[in-house]
Amino acid sequence: MNRSTIAAVATPPGTGAIALIRISGPKAMSVAGKVFLTGAKGSEWLPRVQQFGRILDSDGSFIDEVLLTAFPRPRSFTGEDVVEITCHGGVVVTRRVLGALFAAGAEPASPGEFTERAFLNGKMDLTQAEAIMDVISARTDLALKAAGEQLSGRLGREIEAIRLDLIGLIAHLEAYIDFPEEDIDPDSTMTLLDRMDSVSRRVASLLATADQGRILREGIRTVICGAPNAGKSSLLNRLLGYERAIVNQAAGTTRDTIEEMINLRGIPLRLIDTAGLRQADEAVEREGIERSRVQIAGAELILEVVDASRSALEVECFEVPARARLIRIFNKADLPMHSDWKRAEGFSVSCLDEASVEALRGRIFDRIVEGTPLSSANLVAINSRHQFCLGRAMEDIEKARKTMEEGHSPEFVAMDLRSALDSVGDVIGRTDIEEILGEIFSRFCIGK
Secondary structure (H helix, E strand, O other), rough: OOOOOEEEOOOOOOOOOEEEEEEEEOHHHHHHHHHOOOHHHHOOOOOOOOOEEEOOOOOOOEEEEEEEEEEOOOOOOOOOEEEEEEEEEEEHHHHHHHHHHHHHOOOOOOOOOOHHHHHHOOOOOHHHHHHHHHHOOOOOHHHHHHHHHHHHHHHHHHHHHHHHHHHHHHHHHHHHHHOOOHHHOHHHHHHHHHHHHHHHHHHHHHHHHHHHHHHHHOOEEEEEEEOOOOHHHHHHHHOOOOOOOOOOOOOOOOOOOEEEEHHHHHHHEEEOOOOOOOOOOOHHHHHHHHHHHHHHHHOOEEEEEEEEOOHHHHOOOOOOOOOOEEEEEEEEOOOOOOOOOOOOEEEEOOOOOOHHHHHHHHHEEEHHHHOOOOOOOOOOOOHHHHHHHHHHHHHHHHHHHHHHHHOHHHHHHHHHHHHHHHHHHHHHHHOOOOHHHHHHHOOOOOOO
């Protein structure tokens, strides 16, 4: 492809021991050769072998001592000529090295442009390109494992298998349409319906992973709520492992929501501590309580903290959203339990006892993974874009099935299946998807 030569710093901004600057494009070797002084010429650089040398400015002044590695096309990340320069990690030195490369003919890379070129040059499919961002942003080992499997091409292979099944179906139909006299398949209707059902099951299996994908990428919205002084902030601190929220005997200490992320056995939890629920006269506390109810309404998991040593009459009622799971926690288990709670269902814990807090972590984990494959050794987790494309494909397959069952012309069936094929192809970038590339790669950082 006739493209410009781009350059960018591929490591995070700030001061560090080293920084990596990446160059990609048809003139990558030439651009690097203009600023890199060593004993060998650019044409003599050994592929994938580090060369020691110095970076000079356009006026010949010294900038830094560096290591340079050349990756000739097509055996490079982008499929183009790529040069990586490892320099010292100061803000000024990286800026000056990058400035020297721009003066030598390179252009600034846009966010995600290196990965976009890798996709456009056939080095990876679109699911693998998206997985790179998931690897970078993974918050837990389980999220990293799921992103790694997608990066290895597992999701792409499953999508490609579905595409091939659809192509086979369409080819069968079109052969039947074009050569009716050949009697291609006497049981064509039943055979094709069975094959459509098989494809639908494979698509449905991937769609079922959408929730686990969202959980691994974004975390589970977990709201800690209850009456004032029930021990909500103490529980938040124990789950976090450090003192994040102020704990005080005075009721109504927490006036606003506090949000933190924790790693619960590989699953990210977005813990939200809220103001105590009660009838309040003071305006600021009333506002905090209203915000608590808003958080509860948007929760996926609710940890209702109850001071089990006190009467149930002190507990303010709230509505549990239909999609949310609820765990009632009897806090202060080190104190005698009030008779109101003797027959109530809940999990007893004392924030003074690490063993009971650890047991609670296990209970929360079990509640989350109930009926899901999140703890499975083999994870496939589609994202919202994949879900949209596959959902559209499922609708088209069902439409094709209904059209065939009703005895309509096979041309209409083939048209619906072609639409499904396009939607499935959108997942891995096998169709015309220019309009979605900008959206996908805009989430990447500069230099990736």
